[in-house]
Amino acid sequence: MKRICIIGSTGSIGRTTLQVTKWLSGMFKVVGLACNRNWMIMAEQVIEYAPEVVAIRDKEASEKLVKLVGEDFKLMTGDEGIMEVATLPDVDLVVIAVVGSAGLRPTIEAIKAGKTVALANKESLVMAGDIIMELAEERGVRILPVDSEHSAIFQCLEGRDIGELDKIVLTASGGPFLNLSKNEIEKATLENALNHPQWRMGKKVSIDSATLFNKGLEVIEAHHLFGIPYEKIDVVIHPQSIVHSLIKLVDSSYIAQLAPSDMAIPIQYALTYPQRYESRSADYEMYEFNNLEFIKPDTEKFPCLEIAIEAGKQGGLCPTVVSVADEVAVNAFIEDKLGFRYIPIVLEKAIENIECGRITDILDIFEKEEETRNFVTSLIKGGLK
């Protein structure tokens, strides 16, 4: 029985992870759950999965949880509580399902504690890829991708000599604006941007899909996760989201992983790796996958893709700056304080104006995060002047 903890159990990935452990009953013991403050969902999870340890970052929320379900588990709060769940002894696998830079510390602590990490948090690798991968190598810890694209690459590379690889090709759905003109895209409303054709996701990720910024971050993640130079990572638009990514081999062959658009599949593979088990996901026959298209991304229409990749190539604190700038800009767009067309402009201004030095310590990242957040917030407040 694999003993697992989930950091960010009340979010979309966290909930699907628990669902998968239920399907594969008897294979997993959910030892610890951690979340920010969603005590309502945590209460349900506590009842259903009976974890030994629960951490809720928000103290007030933790009190509400206890009032509702009692305290038949070890309860902790604050960042320390989260870190404790990420490093519990006798735990084999820690799933990092937190969104945003909050995922950084638990990822690092779990690796330091020698846990296998199933990583669904983008920011960890985007902001601190070098540190994390170095640490993982040092501790002999495996980082298993949860993202459908990275899981696909991981599955295609499995058992292959890296010398066979020509490049990796990440697929992108292209988002809801794929077939709009540049002019139409620039006028996009929140409702338009949230209308993703393939995946149901959180608002932030949906908007990052609409700008393709998301795919730029995935390129940075792939670079770190697989140790592949940026020149060997391509992006191709594949609106049907069936081919989750491909690798190209030196003899011009491609190996692809295809599956229905269901996060339960890559999550399950990360949980059961190196084994693979039957899934309760919808089953598909090949003839149900039809008219699979592959299109070169239009960087004129979607400038955020290249902005993100360029930040990745610059390295150091650059990905942090661009990632945080995007977070602030997207939130402003969601709150109707920024037009869609200004998102790439905000990113560029952040990169231009904020110094992106090297990372000497993890604290540099959090400092740069705050600096960027302040800069971009006042930039937007000031009407981008």
Add this chain to the structure above:
Amino acid sequence: MKRICIIGSTGSIGRTTLQVTKWLSGMFKVVGLACNRNWMIMAEQVIEYAPEVVAIRDKEASEKLVKLVGEDFKLMTGDEGIMEVATLPDVDLVVIAVVGSAGLRPTIEAIKAGKTVALANKESLVMAGDIIMELAEERGVRILPVDSEHSAIFQCLEGRDIGELDKIVLTASGGPFLNLSKNEIEKATLENALNHPQWRMGKKVSIDSATLFNKGLEVIEAHHLFGIPYEKIDVVIHPQSIVHSLIKLVDSSYIAQLAPSDMAIPIQYALTYPQRYESRSADYEMYEFNNLEFIKPDTEKFPCLEIAIEAGKQGGLCPTVVSVADEVAVNAFIEDKLGFRYIPIVLEKAIENIECGRITDILDIFEKEEETRNFVTSLIKGGLK
């Protein structure tokens, strides 16, 4: 340096194999070449590749060869000559590129001699799959597929535990008649049938593609080559011939191999396996592969597919009967002695009328071959009465 022999060097696969050895110069020494009687092409090959041993089955043709290029090599004729090239000492890899049941003996002899076999001959596995795979296991010999579909499956399975496999899915282009009605197909002319949309191939194979009989034989081959039961082998029509085949894993994921329609790629992989090298084939980017379709095969329109698979399931001499019946029927169609619509009828009559027992010895196959050839020839002569 890998020392190789090619049985059937003057055919399409044989010529491409030699081309690949030239591209990868320094990696291969072409030790022996064998063909049936095409002394003109053999002469060119002798000059270019300087083999140590040459076998031409036809004695007269061998004399013409010597007249043209001298005899700076060991020359042999007859079936014994072919077998000698298939079993030469100090040879690592024997490519069996012969078409028809003539491939059977050299395949068996090469395996007996402990050679790794790159197998492009369909009939070997169709007619004698059990014998060949048993022999290969006994001698610890690897059989490497050359066919693009089987190479794709082989590449997708590579490094994977067989327990992960749900089924394999062979792709079929669907041939030139994919979008015709049953009525239109039945009236097809030779010219129509040879007009294959994706591959340039010999006449026999082109017509077998038009009836989908070819894909039925490939199902039988896959069954033997990968040791997978028939219930776990599917066929899907994929008119673009870019996805060369797929495997489906137990968690509803598919792994696919994609490549341009160029036999040089799977041939090269068989030659260089377990390594993979750059190919001189046309290079493709994913966005050049467009609108990939996957369609359920229409067994009403293409009855030969199921007839072949059914024969495979029956086993024993059944695949021999159906395969030889098809060969005779297709040749009659090529010679305008049989209408296209009668091909499946001939196959069914052969199966009905010829006893398909077990194979106790390889000679049983040759006897059944002759019996079938005689039966079908007179059947066609007699106007299918």
